[in-house]
Amino acid sequence: MKVEFSVNGEPRTVDVPGDKPVLWVVREDLKLTASKFGCGIGQCGACTVLLDGNMTRSCGLPVSAVAGREITTLEGADDAVATAVRDAWRALDVVQCGYCQSGQMMSAIALLRSNPAPDDAAIDAAMSGNLCRCATYQRIRKAIHQAAGELGGAA
Amino acid sequence: MKRYIDAAAVTASPALSRRRFLTVTTLGGAGFVVGCGQREQAPADAAEPTPAAAEAAPEPVSLETLNAFVRIGSDDTVTTVVKHLDKGQGVTTGLPSIVAEELDADWSQMRFEFAPADAEKYANLFFGVQGTGGSTAIANSWMQYRAAAAGARAMLVAAAAKRWSVPAAEITVAAGVVSHPSGQSARFGQLAADAASETPPDAPALKAPEDFKLLGTDLPRIDSAAKTDGSAQYTIDVDLPDMKVALVAHSPRFGGRVASFDATAAQAVEGVSEVIEVPTGVAVVADSFWSAGKGRDALKIEWDDRDAELRGSDEIMADYRELAAAPGVTASDGGDVDATLDNASQVVELTFETPFLAHATMEPMDCVVRLDESGCEIWTGSQLQTVDQQVAAAVAGVPMGQVRVNTLFAGGSFGRRAVPNSDYIGEAVAVARASQGSDPVKLIWTREDDFTSGHFRPMSLHVMRAGIDAAGQPVGWSHRIVTQSILSGTPFEGMISNGIDPSTVEGAANLPYAVKQLQVDVHTPRIGVPALWWRSVGHTQNGWVTEVMIDQLAHAANADPVDYRLGLLEAHPRHRGVLERAASAADWSGPAPEGRFRGVAVHESFSSFVAQVAEISIDSNKRLTVHRVVCAVDCGFAINPDIVRAQMEGGIGMGLGAFLREGVMFSEGQVLSNNYHLYRPLRISEMPEVEVHIVNSGEAPTGVGEPGLPPIAPAVTNAIFAATGQLITTLPLGDQLRAG
Numbered sequence: 001m002k003v004e005f006s007v008n009g010e011p012r013t014v015d016v017p018g019d020k021p022v023l024w025v026v027r028e029d030l031k032l033t034a035s036k037f038g039c040g041i042g043q044c045g046a047c048t049v050l051l052d053g054n055m056t057r058s059c060g061l062p063v064s065a066v067a068g069r070e071i072t073t074l075e076g077a078d079d080a081v082a083t084a085v086r087d088a089w090r091a092l093d094v095v096q097c098g099y100c101q102s103g104q105m106m107s108a109i110a111l112l113r114s115n116p117a118p119d120d121a122a123i124d125a126a127m128s129g130n131l132c133r134c135a136t137y138q139r140i141r142k143a144i145h146q147a148a149g150e151l152g153g154a155a
Numbered sequence: 156m157k158r159y160i161d162a163a164a165v166t167a168s169p170a171l172s173r174r175r176f177l178t179v180t181t182l183g184g185a186g187f188v189v190g191c192g193q194r195e196q197a198p199a200d201a202a203e204p205t206p207a208a209a210e211a212a213p214e215p216v217s218l219e220t221l222n223a224f225v226r227i228g229s230d231d232t233v234t235t236v237v238k239h240l241d242k243g244q245g246v247t248t249g250l251p252s253i254v255a256e257e258l259d260a261d262w263s264q265m266r267f268e269f270a271p272a273d274a275e276k277y278a279n280l281f282f283g284v285q286g287t288g289g290s291t292a293i294a295n296s297w298m299q300y301r302a303a304a305a306g307a308r309a310m311l312v313a314a315a316a317k318r319w320s321v322p323a324a325e326i327t328v329a330a331g332v333v334s335h336p337s338g339q340s341a342r343f344g345q346l347a348a349d350a351a352s353e354t355p356p357d358a359p360a361l362k363a364p365e366d367f368k369l370l371g372t373d374l375p376r377i378d379s380a381a382k383t384d385g386s387a388q389y390t391i392d393v394d395l396p397d398m399k400v401a402l403v404a405h406s407p408r409f410g411g412r413v414a415s416f417d418a419t420a421a422q423a424v425e426g427v428s429e430v431i432e433v434p435t436g437v438a439v440v441a442d443s444f445w446s447a448g449k450g451r452d453a454l455k456i457e458w459d460d461r462d463a464e465l466r467g468s469d470e471i472m473a474d475y476r477e478l479a480a481a482p483g484v485t486a487s488d489g490g491d492v493d494a495t496l497d498n499a500s501q502v503v504e505l506t507f508e509t510p511f512l513a514h515a516t517m518e519p520m521d522c523v524v525r526l527d528e529s530g531c532e533i534w535t536g537s538q539l540q541t542v543d544q545q546v547a548a549a550v551a552g553v554p555m556g557q558v559r560v561n562t563l564f565a566g567g568s569f570g571r572r573a574v575p576n577s578d579y580i581g582e583a584v585a586v587a588r589a590s591q592g593s594d595p596v597k598l599i600w601t602r603e604d605d606f607t608s609g610h611f612r613p614m615s616l617h618v619m620r621a622g623i624d625a626a627g628q629p630v631g632w633s634h635r636i637v638t639q640s641i642l643s644g645t646p647f648e649g650m651i652s653n654g655i656d657p658s659t660v661e662g663a664a665n666l667p668y669a670v671k672q673l674q675v676d677v678h679t680p681r682i683g684v685p686a687l688w689w690r691s692v693g694h695t696q697n698g699w700v701t702e703v704m705i706d707q708l709a710h711a712a713n714a715d716p717v718d719y720r721l722g723l724l725e726a727h728p729r730h731r732g733v734l735e736r737a738a739s740a741a742d743w744s745g746p747a748p749e750g751r752f753r754g755v756a757v758h759e760s761f762s763s764f765v766a767q768v769a770e771i772s773i774d775s776n777k778r779l780t781v782h783r784v785v786c787a788v789d790c791g792f793a794i795n796p797d798i799v800r801a802q803m804e805g806g807i808g809m810g811l812g813a814f815l816r817e818g819v820m821f822s823e824g825q826v827l828s829n830n831y832h833l834y835r836p837l838r839i840s841e842m843p844e845v846e847v848h849i850v851n852s853g854e855a856p857t858g859v860g861e862p863g864l865p866p867i868a869p870a871v872t873n874a875i876f877a878a879t880g881q882l883i884t885t886l887p888l889g890d891q892l893r894a895g
Contacts, residue, residue: 017425020445028443033392034385036566037444038517039602043831046517074385089383093375093797096805097243098382099389099517099566124840131831133517133567134243135808137842139801 005066007032008076018064023047025063026073034074034102038131045130048103049073055110057129074102081112084150088143096134104130108144116153118144219347221310222355223276224303225254231331231344233260238270238277238296239287240538241378242516242568243805244860245798246292248376250300252794253293256369257304257362258311259328260343267377272540272560284541288573288688290761290858293794297856298361305359307350314349315341364792373797378564389564390521390597393534397594398523399428401586402447402601404454405436405608408463408824410683413437413456420453428592430454433585435578440590444599464683465824468614471682472508475616475637478678483635484654486664489674492620495631499622501711507619507700508885510818512612512689513828515836518566519605522583525595530557531587535580536565538573542646546577550584569809570688574610575645578685606834607826611819612689613639617700621670627712629723631672632704634663638696639686640679658688662697662760662865667730668705668723683824690809691861694760698865699872699886702756706873707882716755716873717743729789730757732850733766736787740848741768751782754874756866763790763862764850767807769843769870773878777892781811781843781871786863788847791854799859800847806863807845812837814868816887 001018004011007030014029026032026049035058038046042057049058050072058071077086085108088094095101104127111118111126118126123144132140217229226234235251251265270277274285280295282288309323311333316323319339327334334340364370381387406412416437418430426446431438437454441447466474496502523534524547531551537543540560548555565572574580583598590596600608615638622631640656642648650657656679664675689695709719717738724730734757738744747753750772757766770783786803793799816835820827828834872883881895 016443017445020443024443024445027392028445031394032385033388033394036389036518037391037599038519039831041602041830041832044517044602086383090375090379093379093801095243095376095379095382096245096801097241097517097565097567098378098387099564101382102385105383127839131517131836131838133515133569133809133836135805135812135837135842136801137808137837137839138804138845140839141842 001064003063003067005068006070008072014063016063019062021059022049022061022063022066022071023058026058026071032073032075036099036102038100044100045103045107046100048106048130050106050110053110053113055107074105077106077109081147081151082109084147085109085112085143087150088147092139092143092146094136094139094143096136100130100132104132104140108140108147111144112148112151112153116151117148217348219351221307221347221351222303224300225258225307227307227343227347227350229344229347231264231342232266233258233264233343234266234268236270237267238279238285239292240269240536240562240565240568240572242536242538242565242572244292244802245376245795246287247378248374248798249293249794250296251377252369252374253297253300254304256367257301258308259330261331262369262374264331264343265377269562272537272544272558272562274541278541284539286539286541286573288538288570290763290860290862292858292860294762294855294857301361302359305361306355309356309359310350310353311343311346313353314346315339318346318349370794371792371796374795376798387564389518389566390523390535391518391566391599393523393563393597395523395525395595399440399442399590399592399594399596400444400447401438401440401583401596401598402444402451403433403436403438403582403586403598403604404451404456405604406458406463407607408458408460408465409609409685410463412459412462414459415457417455420455421450424450424453429590431586431589433582433589435582435585438586438589440586440596448601460824463824466821467823468511468819468821472614472616474680475614478637478680479616479618479635483637483676483678485676486655486660487673487675489631489633489672492631492633492672492674495672496620496622496633499630500625502620502622503704503707503711504620505704505707505882505884507617507703509615509696509699510820510886511614511684512695512813512817513606513819513834514567514569514571514689515606515831515834516565516567516569516571519602520571520579520600521598522580523595523597524583524587526551526587527593530559531584532559532561533580533584534561534563536568536572537562537580538565538568539577542575543577543580546581547584550581551588569690570692571610574687575647578610602831603829606819606829609685610687611684612695613641613686615696617696619700619704621704621708623708623712627714627719629668629670629708631674632666632670633674634700636660636663636675636677638677638679639682639684641686641688641692643679643681658693660697661693662758663693663701666701667727667759668720669725670723690806691760691864694758694861694865695810695813698756698758698760699868702758702866702869703872703882703884706754706869706876710876720757729764729852730759732852733757733764733787733789736848736850737766737768737785740787740846741770741785743768752874752878754870754872754877756869756873758865760862760865762857763788763859765803765862765866767866767870769867769874771871771874771878773875773892779875779888779892781841783844783846784867784870786845786847787850788859788863789850789852790859790862791852791856793849793851794856796849799849802859803847803863804845806861807867808837808842810864810867811841811843811871814871814886814888815841816889818887
């Protein structure tokens with residue numbers, strides 16, 4: 001089926017099975033590969049994107065459900081919050097294998113948009129759906145605090 | 156043009172000789188042929204840059220190859236050819252930092268690219284084949300890359316000396332600029348073409364460590380940028396023209412085979428192009444992952460389980476307990492330890508059990524294959540390039556020299572991508588070969604495939620008895636291990652010596668504590684579950700049981716756990732060094748914070764030494780929280796302290812997750828824990844605050860990818876004992892505190 005929606009601010013139309021998940025549409029049909037496949041059941045968060053600005057796992061989300069809506073992937077995340085998150089991730093060298101980090105950063109961006117000054121408990125609650133097998137969690141916490149500080153939140 | 160530093164000419168570091176546990180000799184003895192010199196060598200400069208490297212080095216005008224490891228662009232970039240896989244451990248920063256130091260480059264001009272598969276140039280000097288593992292990437296490369304970079308530097312200097320007609324000895328190099336006191340100067344890029352035609356020096360002078368400017372500092376990771384903007388390329392991201400995606404239906408039981416299948420419904424799925432049988436199952440080839448998955452769901456397959464492993468994990472452990480009744484193969488002969496223990500003042504007897512563990516890499520196994528008239532080209536996070544090349548050649552039916560391997564970033568590995576039979580790579584090539592079409596094929600394993608198809612860290616049983624005399628000193632220590640051999644039946648079988656797979660007894664047979672009689676023996680039953688090295692391998696188990704046992708001896712002797720260990724480690728100064736540092740940083744001699752309890756452990760693995768103090772609390776609902784871990788590490792010279800810290804943090808987090816909850820459970824031969832809702836690694840809310848202290852022993856650098864992991868489980872076990880008196884001897888912890 002044909003589905004029209006917006007990806008990273010641009011209108012896109014795809015002609016794919018309506019039950020194909022958004023993750024695979026952005027990866028295979030739109031060639032945006034930052035969002036990763038990890039589990040397919042919304043348990044690991046590697047596929048996290050923003051749907052109308054809200055944190056969403058894209059691996060189980062049928063593309064038919066996002067008609068007319070706005071998807072943001074890491075490739076298109078470039079507002080002040082995303083820039084602060086990316087800068088903090090780089091300054092602290094959060095990444096190890098890096099595979100989960102697109103999803104981690106999208107979750108962090110969504111968190112900081114809704115809570116500009118999260119404490120550790122708020123970070124843990126918001127980020128608990130994102131697995132990192134390299135266990136970069138300590139640096140993720142620090143990077144979110146640092147980004148919040150850059151954005152003026154009292155981290 | 157073949158102009159590279161001969162690895163054999165490079166002086167071995169002390170670490171090299173000590174760590175030569177995999178050698179060409181033993182591999183050759185096992186009938187393993189590397190094939191060096193028997194095939195066409197693709198020159199290093201003919202290899203396509205990886206997408207990541209292309210991203211890092213935009214539009215190089217020309218790239219001059221100074222040797223196998225160093226290329227300098229006319230745009231002034233210095234590209235380090237990285238012979239190892241980067242699966243997160245940071246080797247794509249570490250090796251370029253070694254090159255930058257000896258070359259006197261500026262860090263900002265450094266780039267990297269992964270080496271092609273070419274064992275002649277790019278073998279791991281500890282393995283004899285190209286591959287990454289055993290926390291050897293820096294240790295084996297240390298002298299080789301220093302020499303390569305120093306040689307390249309000498310070539311730049313020689314080129315400048317000729318150009319300026321000045322003595323080479325008067326030329327200096329700093330931050331990527333070659334200068335002469337006369338005022339002449341040139342950047343590397345301006346000299347590269349001339350330098351490339353200079354003769355490489357035989358034995359270039361290396362810097363004295365006190366002259367290092369970059370090594371030993373927290374240089375930022377080269378891969379951070381690409382891994383935070385989505386441009387880093389993993390296997391799953393590879394996109395070739397007309398590429399197909401394949402999923403394979405595997406037997407639900409290890410050792411099961413396809414008896415028959417009906418592909419009618421699968422072939423009717425939109426987007427499915429082929430359904431083909433391969434040795435490992437039935438492959439569905441389609442235009443996308445989603446179509447391939449729907450096609451696979453529609454397959455009807457009858458499995459032949461005649462040769463399958465039909466036991467559950469509980470039954471396998473029950474069989475292990477029976478085996479443990481009799482002595483195994485002796486790894487350390489403690490004499491008549493039973494008689495000694497009969498006369499000991501106190502004897503501690505403990506039986507430990509550990510489960511199968513999954514690597515659970517965030518990127519599931521995947522591989523892209525293109526077969527054409529020129530041979531076989533594969534793209535994957537290859538951890539054993541030489542083995543993968545050999546397997547791909549055999550499956551594709553082409554000479555090994557016609558297999559080109561493009562190594563890409565791996566989304567984790569922890570050992571999973573170093574498979575002696577290259578399982579998923581061989582499978583991908585088999586699918587491509589069986590396919591009627593000539594399109595490239597990307598094989599993707601789903602998470603369920605990954606969790607149910609192996610390979611796993613073996614489960615183990617440890618029956619231990621140790622006794623102390625009236626003064627509290629250990630007089631005898633008996634340790635019987637039952638676990639699978641990882642090496643048995645693989646091309647690495649030659650490493651099994653006197654019936655002992657070293658990975659089964661590492662950290663146990665070389666117990667550092669001064670025990671008069673050390674008896675260690677091992678049973679390695681063959682079972683149908685594929686076993687594999689998992690971050691720190693045998694140390695995951697032996698580090699846990701030995702450090703819990705020594706803590707129990709300290710308790711029996713009414714001694715402080717740190718003091719007790721120190722007293723038994725007089726012959727092991729590096730163990731002592733990290734233990735003392737961790738204890739002092741954790742203020743061990745002072746009281747624990749209110750409501751908190753501490754446990755300690757120290758363990759050597761892969762020639763690095765790590766001690767950890769875990770600080771925990773247990774609430775009224777018997778919920779465990781690990782608040783803080785103070786970690787001290789001696790990995791010799793720390794070339795990048797921040798990456799050392801990161802690896803300690805990661806090892807602690809991964810090891811803590813395994814301790815708390817991880818275990819692959821089988822029933823009737825079928826894995827039950829098939830996705831992350833049932834196999835649950837550590838999450839951020841459980842990550843303790845980790846504080847890392849680096850002890851500089853002045854030794855040559857050794858690895859940090861694995862050694863951070865073994866001490867965390869015993870440190871937490873010992874802390875739980877300190878808090879509750881409950882001793883955990885079966886992993887994972889699960890609900891034992893509430894039950895206990």
